Amino acid sequence: xxxxxxxxxxxxxxxxxxxxxxxxxxxxxxxxxxxxxxxxxxxxxxxxxxxxxxxxxxxxxxxxxxxxxxxxxxxxxxxxxxxxxxxxxxxxxxxxxxxxxxxxxxxxxxxxxxxxxxxxxxxxxxxxxxxxxxxxxxxxxxxxxxxxxxxxxxxxxxxxxxxxxxxxxxxxxxxxxxxxxxxxxxxxxxxxxxxxxxxxxxxxxxxxxxxxxxxxxxxxxxxxxxxxxxxxxxxxxxxxxxxxxxxxxxxxxxxxxxxxxxxxxxxxxxxxxxxxxxxxxxxxxxxxxxxxxxxxxxxxxxxxxxxxxxxxxxxxxxxxxxxxxxxxxxxxxxxxxxxxxxxxxxxxxxxxxxxxxxxxxxxxxxxxxxxxxxxxxxxxxxxxxxxxxxxxxxxxxxxxxxxxxxxxxxxxxxxxxxxxxxxxxxxxx
Amino acid sequence: xxxxxxxxxxxxxxxxxxxxxxxxxxxxxxxxxxxxxxxxxxxxxxxxxxxxxxxxxxxxxxxxxxxxxxxxxxxxxxxxxxxxxxxxxxxxxxxxxxxxxxxxxxxxxxxxxxxxxxxxxxxxxxxxxxxxxxxxxxxxxxxxxxxxxxxxxxxxxxxxxxxxxxxxxxxxxxxxxxxxxxxxxxxxxxxxxxxxxxxxxxxxxxxxxxxxxxxxxxxxxxxxxxxxxxxxxxxxxxxxxxxxxxxxxxxxxxxxxxxxxxxxxxxxxxxxxxxxxxxxxxxxxxxxxxxxxxxxxxxxxxxxxxxxxxxxxxxxxxxxxxxxxxxxxxxxxxxxxxxxxxxxxxxxxxxxxxxxxxxxxxxxxxxxxxxxxxxxxxxxxxxxxxxxxxxxxxxxxxxxxxxxxxxxxxxxxxxxxxxxxxxxxxxxx
Numbered sequence: 001x002x003x004x005x006x007x008x009x010x011x012x013x014x015x016x017x018x019x020x021x022x023x024x025x026x027x028x029x030x031x032x033x034x035x036x037x038x039x040x041x042x043x044x045x046x047x048x049x050x051x052x053x054x055x056x057x058x059x060x061x062x063x064x065x066x067x068x069x070x071x072x073x074x075x076x077x078x079x080x081x082x083x084x085x086x087x088x089x090x091x092x093x094x095x096x097x098x099x100x101x102x103x104x105x106x107x108x109x110x111x112x113x114x115x116x117x118x119x120x121x122x123x124x125x126x127x128x129x130x131x132x133x134x135x136x137x138x139x140x141x142x143x144x145x146x147x148x149x150x151x152x153x154x155x156x157x158x159x160x161x162x163x164x165x166x167x168x169x170x171x172x173x174x175x176x177x178x179x180x181x182x183x184x185x186x187x188x189x190x191x192x193x194x195x196x197x198x199x200x201x202x203x204x205x206x207x208x209x210x211x212x213x214x215x216x217x218x219x220x221x222x223x224x225x226x227x228x229x230x231x232x233x234x235x236x237x238x239x240x241x242x243x244x245x246x247x248x249x250x251x252x253x254x255x256x257x258x259x260x261x262x263x264x265x266x267x268x269x270x271x272x273x274x275x276x277x278x279x280x281x282x283x284x285x286x287x288x289x290x291x292x293x294x295x296x297x298x299x300x301x302x303x304x305x306x307x308x309x310x311x312x313x314x315x316x317x318x319x320x321x322x323x324x325x326x327x328x329x330x331x332x333x334x335x336x337x338x339x340x341x342x343x344x345x346x347x348x349x350x351x352x353x354x355x356x357x358x359x360x361x362x363x364x365x366x367x368x369x370x371x372x373x374x375x376x377x378x379x380x381x382x383x384x385x386x387x388x389x390x391x392x393x394x395x396x397x398x399x400x401x402x403x404x405x406x407x408x409x410x411x412x413x414x415x416x417x418x419x420x421x422x423x424x425x426x427x428x429x
Numbered sequence: 430x431x432x433x434x435x436x437x438x439x440x441x442x443x444x445x446x447x448x449x450x451x452x453x454x455x456x457x458x459x460x461x462x463x464x465x466x467x468x469x470x471x472x473x474x475x476x477x478x479x480x481x482x483x484x485x486x487x488x489x490x491x492x493x494x495x496x497x498x499x500x501x502x503x504x505x506x507x508x509x510x511x512x513x514x515x516x517x518x519x520x521x522x523x524x525x526x527x528x529x530x531x532x533x534x535x536x537x538x539x540x541x542x543x544x545x546x547x548x549x550x551x552x553x554x555x556x557x558x559x560x561x562x563x564x565x566x567x568x569x570x571x572x573x574x575x576x577x578x579x580x581x582x583x584x585x586x587x588x589x590x591x592x593x594x595x596x597x598x599x600x601x602x603x604x605x606x607x608x609x610x611x612x613x614x615x616x617x618x619x620x621x622x623x624x625x626x627x628x629x630x631x632x633x634x635x636x637x638x639x640x641x642x643x644x645x646x647x648x649x650x651x652x653x654x655x656x657x658x659x660x661x662x663x664x665x666x667x668x669x670x671x672x673x674x675x676x677x678x679x680x681x682x683x684x685x686x687x688x689x690x691x692x693x694x695x696x697x698x699x700x701x702x703x704x705x706x707x708x709x710x711x712x713x714x715x716x717x718x719x720x721x722x723x724x725x726x727x728x729x730x731x732x733x734x735x736x737x738x739x740x741x742x743x744x745x746x747x748x749x750x751x752x753x754x755x756x757x758x759x760x761x762x763x764x765x766x767x768x769x770x771x772x773x774x775x776x777x778x779x780x781x782x783x784x785x786x787x788x789x790x791x792x793x794x795x796x797x798x799x800x801x802x803x804x805x806x807x808x809x810x811x812x813x814x815x816x817x818x819x820x821x822x823x824x825x826x827x828x829x830x831x832x833x834x835x836x837x838x839x840x841x842x843x844x845x846x847x848x849x850x851x852x853x854x855x856x857x858x
Contacts, residue, residue, distance in 0.1 A: 113587070161588075294615045360792075
């Protein structure tokens, strides 16, 4: 009976209200409820991810934070089940960098995949957060969001062929019947736990952005006075397992004994029931890959990535230092300009040409170093993300090797092609 | 006996030597040899893709061009077999935008996937081009290339679970035993057609960048005097089919009756032999999805994407126009500045302050519009790519519907979960 939880945490420090207190509340809730799989969005700060990880160490020993974009993807997963593999797909479109007040571009919106075993079943768990809708009537981001939904369904379809169970949780920023939502459900065959659930306890119509939430202004909801449903838990079963949603609930805007809710979004919880189908097919003849060789290679690759990380860090540091120097130069220049202005009556002419040339130079330095800083930050995120995934893979491989003490030695001989070559990172069955 | 062809076309107009002539030669070769699957890299201009498409219309009726990045991914596929579905994964790292003379960043390097049927088998065909190696001893791009190899193997592993046959062709920019190459082969189980082939005819050691090629300077090859092997055709079989490589060949630097070769890289051809295994497993109970509903939704999505396309085009046009105005202003200013300089003896003072202010303004306009132009170009590429894929999917769905005249009518009722819900775009079996 896996219990799935999804919440958009609204974790923008200094901008979101009561951010640290809300994270503490979310941590307490997760410790208490002990969901099998927790899918969080808008965990913009990695520090928050890490402090939650520490808090949930005993209840949810496995976790992953998906890195992407300038700020990050904001996507995180905590689970009771071992994560075997992860993969991140960055949407090719995600708003505009100069719409900084909307901030979506800097967030590097993406879909994260974590592969884990629930009992004997291989589960593909997806978590995502699509571009926000700021104005429904005149939504300039709609093509971007449709492309995101398109890429999301592509990613799920193409990566879930080997899964016995598919679960997608997240903030889709789309109403149930919006184009992107229909596109996603129809093309992947994912079913909506709210529509499927046997019992429901929560907001009217399963809404997740409600007027009763004190963090929500009526203006945000526009014509939908009571609220809208834009967060989802979707699922899909397979020939190996049937899934039913026995119970679903949402939070209802306020939290007992607390002055404010967990977030501006409501949290979703779905209680899924899995029924293993009797397998009529013969299992594929699976073999242990030369996994110890792979451990070595991945470890080597990790080292290489770390070298790149240090490089990028150094470059970003240089950019920062140059930027600071440009700023200092600008202040110096302003100070020099202030001198004749203060020394009234002084007759020497002000060197205008040099002044403007120097100002232009300072400006160019500041713009360039700022752009470079952003770029290196993106690079660092990607490198760190890859490094994380490699570490996870090595851990998973090593664990498997401990379970197969008689694994084949390093070998370059090719095996006769008797069965589907299993991917080395495939979870055990 | 599918015949696979792979070539890095070196298609940089005005920079690559004899570009149009070489494309003509490549077209002639492809028409004559009639390979089943042609995988091309560095087809930087979509015009070249289209003119080849026209030329190959009778021999290779199906094709796809993968769009990405500022310039494009340069990846193209032509095939005799119907392409059912495509998917593009953009590598998260790909060099630096300011290393414009290397140009990789602007190319938006990626891996393209095309799903097609060869006989009764579902084949996942991948084509890719990784970041170039400009200096082997001091390769600042190595971490980037390792991350690309990492993402490539992730992408192949996660997307090929449903495939009976996996083929990867492309310019990996890595020597056979380079880290990224080992990572790729070991983690995916892909086998190298050069190492596996029963018969080989081509350059020594299967080299694809050779000293005998007149477009290659000895400096590029560095310590590898005779050449290096960096282009590959890799494959992997499954429980449904066995693959053998019966014959492999490369071009050898010169082409009979032509003054120069096809490209700076050598072309690869692999003749693969497929042997269908007797299926011991029961086929999954596949059903026709409510595909006509999906056709409608995808068509609607396509319309939305087209709206976005027009928007982006308009915005790019505005940016261009503003940029041209900025340039005109700059010239006007220069002309005004030239007047007192030409009218020697004129006594009126030159308005320095206004001159520098105006120059700074022109400069700011030019920089901003240039950055915007690049950004909108990227946006256009992504939108066009999505639109292409949607069109392809609609075509594929409609074709399937014609084959299933008794397909279910539009229906929102959910089917009982009896079997793996087939993805609606899955190729027929």
